[in-house]
Amino acid sequence: MSRIIKTFFGFAILGCLVTACGLSEAQSDHHKMYFDLKQFIEKQANMLQKQNPKVQKNIVSDSISTTKKLYIKSWNAELKPFSECDINAPILRDAYEIEETSNQTVYTAKRNDLKVRKITLEKSADQIQAIRIQYESENNFYHTERWAEMELEDGQVYRYSISGMQKILLKNRNSYKISGEILSK
Numbered sequence: 001m002s003r004i005i006k007t008f009f010g011f012a013i014l015g016c017l018v019t020a021c022g023l024s025e026a027q028s029d030h031h032k033m034y035f036d037l038k039q040f041i042e043k044q045a046n047m048l049q050k051q052n053p054k055v056q057k058n059i060v061s062d063s064i065s066t067t068k069k070l071y072i073k074s075w076n077a078e079l080k081p082f083s084e085c086d087i088n089a090p091i092l093r094d095a096y097e098i099e100e101t102s103n104q105t106v107y108t109a110k111r112n113d114l115k116v117r118k119i120t121l122e123k124s125a126d127q128i129q130a131i132r133i134q135y136e137s138e139n140n141f142y143h144t145e146r147w148a149e150m151e152l153e154d155g156q157v158y159r160y161s162i163s164g165m166q167k168i169l170l171k172n173r174n175s176y177k178i179s180g181e182i183l184s185k
Helices: 004-032 037-051
Strands: 052-060 064-071 098-102 102-108 117-122 127-136 143-152 156-168 173-181
Touching: 037 127, 037 156
Parallel strands: none
Antiparallel strands: 052 064, 052 173, 098 102, 102 117, 117 127, 127 143, 143 156, 156 173
């Protein structure tokens, strides 16, 4: 009797594994629906982490500006506002209109409830030259807008910026801009 139960559970586990592999494969096929921003940003972060370049970073918050030359400890954290805007979740399938020309691809949200409103990829000779992202989030208590831009040369980021504003109920509007420029490779 216990041998039958073990065999049953063995087949049940095997069935789950096969099903999980099938779902994983289907998800990876779906993942190619739009440009894989998350993977692209991870590759950029890994390259920069290995090179450890010096960066001139400028931060402006409510008209107060600070500029420093420094080394970034974690490029994944530094570029997280870009990777967070990946639109390849299965729930977002067909949620973006795609407009392509020879030098540009634009993904525009079809619905107003989507936080990532637009992603623009500028290309030259099939290489990404710039990424521009518009993000917006709103509820009864706050309204947030964010724009992220990344410029690349020879397939590698050399300048990036994140700017935006946030308005919280009963508080003043806060605006900011963070930019970085790679000084050495």
